[in-house]
Amino acid sequence: MTAGLKDKVALVTGASSGIGEATALAFAKAGAKVGAMARRKDRLNDLAKKAGSDGANLFSIEGDVSVRKDAERAVKETHAKWGKLDILVNNAGIMLLGPFDEVDIEEWERMVKVNVLGVMYCTHAAIPLMKKQKSGHIVNISSVAGRIASPVSAVYNLTKWGMGGFSEGLRQALHKDHIRTTIIEPGAVLTELTDHIPHAGTKESTKGYVQNIEALESEDIAASIVYAVSQPERVNVNEILIRPTGQDR
Ligand code: NDP
Numbered sequence: 001m002t003a004g005l006k007d008k009v010a011l012v013t014g015a016s017s018g019i020g021e022a023t024a025l026a027f028a029k030a031g032a033k034v035g036a037m038a039r040r041k042d043r044l045n046d047l048a049k050k051a052g053s054d055g056a057n058l059f060s061i062e063g064d065v066s067v068r069k070d071a072e073r074a075v076k077e078t079h080a081k082w083g084k085l086d087i088l089v090n091n092a093g094i095m096l097l098g099p100f101d102e103v104d105i106e107e108w109e110r111m112v113k114v115n116v117l118g119v120m121y122c123t124h125a126a127i128p129l130m131k132k133q134k135s136g137h138i139v140n141i142s143s144v145a146g147r148i149a150s151p152v153s154a155v156y157n158l159t160k161w162g163m164g165g166f167s168e169g170l171r172q173a174l175h176k177d178h179i180r181t182t183i184i185e186p187g188a189v190l191t192e193l194t195d196h197i198p199h200a201g202t203k204e205s206t207k208g209y210v211q212n213i214e215a216l217e218s219e220d221i222a223a224s225i226v227y228a229v230s231q232p233e234r235v236n237v238n239e240i241l242i243r244p245t246g247q248d249r
Pocket of ligand 1: 194
């Protein structure tokens with residue numbers, strides 16, 4: 001299944017932990033060359049160590065996707081290092097939950113900047129390179145929260161719901177250039193995502209929920225991404241919704 005990834009070049013944003021880290025490692029193991037981007041340089045260095053003999057396939061890029069020049073640099077550096085860009089995984093994201101009127105405005109501004117503008121900046125920088133190659137694959141990590149809302153996730157819902165429309169619009173615009181588009185919608189995955197929830201009550205209930213079901217592991221989502229990007233050129237896997245078996249919503 002992963003044979004199709006050998007010597008492909010990918011940029012994975014948010015590669016310093018969780019789903020992005022697992023995806024970067026899975027790609028490197030499958031023989032892809034990976035630009036691994038995040039803000040925490042130390043964690044990116046750990047990633048190369050974790051990859052062992054596949055570490056040579058990984059290239060760390062320190063940067064913040066919500067800063068346009070960082071996002072553009074990540075795309076350019078990945079392309080410059082290996083001479084092409086086959087896959088962009090827009091994974092970097094934050095989930096600063098809480099009732100809309102009880103969370104600081106700065107929190108929702110940050111979430112919109114990272115989850116929405118970050119995805120747009122990276123995608124905008126990647127498209128001209130992919131068009132020139134006449135091939136490419138853009139993978140956007142959304143969420144079940146892109147389909148189902150809750151009283152404490154309105155802004156997160158807004159950022160992830162938008163991803164569905166953005167991905168389908170891109171698909172329609174880019175398929176003629178042989179650029180594929182996939183949206184991945186995970187349910188609960190055991191990662192650091194819930195550690196940053198600013199509203200105490202919401203943090204407690206969300207962490208409790210994740211602990212009480214057998215949540216997915218980051219590797220489960222990485223496997224779904226590897227599946228989507230390993231298909232023959234004629235196959236465009238547009239959408240993957242993947243929940244833990246024990247998740248009720
Ligand atoms: P983690 O918190 O483990 O990982 C988030 C990653 O994003 C980290 O590598 C972090 O690195 C990076 N990141 C955050 N902000 C920025 C930024 N401004 N610029 C660059 N990188 C950034 O969470 P997950 O792995 O769970 O999250 C990955 C994606 O999956 C997110 O988009 C999330 O919304 C989505 N998702 C997660 C689910 C879950 O249950 N865990 C469910 C559904 C979707 P650093 O801090 O070093 O910058």
